[in-house]
Amino acid sequence: MKYKVLVVDDEAEIVESIEYVLLDNGFEVLKAGNGAEALAMTLREEPDLIISDVRMPGLTGYEFWNELKKIHAGKRKQIPIIIISAHEDMRAFFDTWDICSFLSKPFNAETLMAKVYEVIGPEAEERAARLKAFEKRKRIILRAAKDFTFERVADFFRSQGHTVLHESDEADAIARIPDFRPDFFLTQYREDTEASDIEKILAGLSGTALRKNAGFAAVCQPPLAEEARKNVPSVFPVFVCGTSERLIRSLQGFIEEKSTL
Numbered sequence: 001m002k003y004k005v006l007v008v009d010d011e012a013e014i015v016e017s018i019e020y021v022l023l024d025n026g027f028e029v030l031k032a033g034n035g036a037e038a039l040a041m042t043l044r045e046e047p048d049l050i051i052s053d054v055r056m057p058g059l060t061g062y063e064f065w066n067e068l069k070k071i072h073a074g075k076r077k078q079i080p081i082i083i084i085s086a087h088e089d090m091r092a093f094f095d096t097w098d099i100c101s102f103l104s105k106p107f108n109a110e111t112l113m114a115k116v117y118e119v120i121g122p123e124a125e126e127r128a129a130r131l132k133a134f135e136k137r138k139r140i141i142l143r144a145a146k147d148f149t150f151e152r153v154a155d156f157f158r159s160q161g162h163t164v165l166h167e168s169d170e171a172d173a174i175a176r177i178p179d180f181r182p183d184f185f186l187t188q189y190r191e192d193t194e195a196s197d198i199e200k201i202l203a204g205l206s207g208t209a210l211r212k213n214a215g216f217a218a219v220c221q222p223p224l225a226e227e228a229r230k231n232v233p234s235v236f237p238v239f240v241c242g243t244s245e246r247l248i249r250s251l252q253g254f255i256e257e258k259s260t261l
Contacts, residue, residue: 003120004045006030008038008052008064009084014105018051021109022116035059039067042079049120050081051103080119138255139180142166143173143201144188144219152244153186153251160252174200184255189220189228189238198232215258219247 005027007018012033019029030045032038036059038052054062065081086105103115140157144150146168154166165180167173170187177185185201202216218238220228225240232238239250 002026002028003048004028004030005116005120006032006038006041006045006047006050006052008032008035008050008056010034010053010056014053014084018112021112024109025113025116027116035064035067038064042068043071047079049116050079051116052081052083054083054085054087082115082119136161136259138162138183138259140164140184140186140255141173141176141180141182142186143170144168144186145190149241149244149247150188153248156248156252157255170200177201184215184217184258186217186219186251189218189224189232202233215255217251217254219251 005022007015007022007029008031009015009018010033015031015033019031022029030041030047032041034056035052038050039059041047042050050068052064059067068079068081080101082101082103084103084105084107101115101119103112138157140162142150142154142157142164144153144166146166150166154164157164165173165176165182167176173185173187187198187201189198198218216236218228218232218236219241220238221241225238228238237254239247239254241247
């Protein structure tokens with residue numbers, strides 16, 4: 001992908017020097033001599049990145065960025081901006097603009113490209129991909145017997161990048177809720193599991209220090225399905241164990257659906 005960068009500065013030699021470096025690194029370059037030109041070009045060309053000076057005739061860099069923010073308001077995609085300025089002492093003020101980065105004049109090609117690659121390019125894409133993958137990871141408490149079926153369930157979710165705490169004891173699982181802060185609590189409904197234990201789990205999940213809207217589901221063997229559905233509040237699903245593969249698919253679907261809400 002060839003990224004498009006808009007360079008905004010009223011000093012032609014600075015624009016040309018930045019253009020030279022960007023072109024040499026495979027970027028497409030757009031140029032503007034002031035904020036008004038930059039605003040019109042941004043609306044027309046939709047660059048991937050803007051590198052802008054602050055003090056310019058007409059519409060200043062500050063005014064240009066404010067106008068651009070108004071246009072971006074409510075939109076998912078906002079064009080990142082790197083502010084370039086000789087006024088290093090005003091860096092704290094520039095940070096209040098909600099800019100992406102700041103580059104102090106004078107700067108060399110290496111410093112410029114390091115800043116650019118922080119914002120767009122392969123490094124930024126890799127960082128965004130890692131962040132996206134991290135956001136998909138969930139913390140799951142699995143309160144169930146440590147038998148073949150549930151060990152396979154735990155291993156599957158770990159293979160998907162989730163963090164799984166597998167506890168066989170009800171009290172131990174409930175005690176771990178505050179420090180583990182689960183996104184999901186999956187419990188096996190067994191003959192020795194009283195309805196009051198389900199209530200204790202739900203009470204623990206509703207604690208103010210916990211993640212909001214933690215998902216809850218119960219799992220049971222076919223003979224206990226009717227009893228489980230009576231004792232587990234109807235707003236929560238009860239998954240009936242068949243094969244381990246079928247159970248894994250059901251729980252995976254529940255977690256994915258809940259995560260997108």
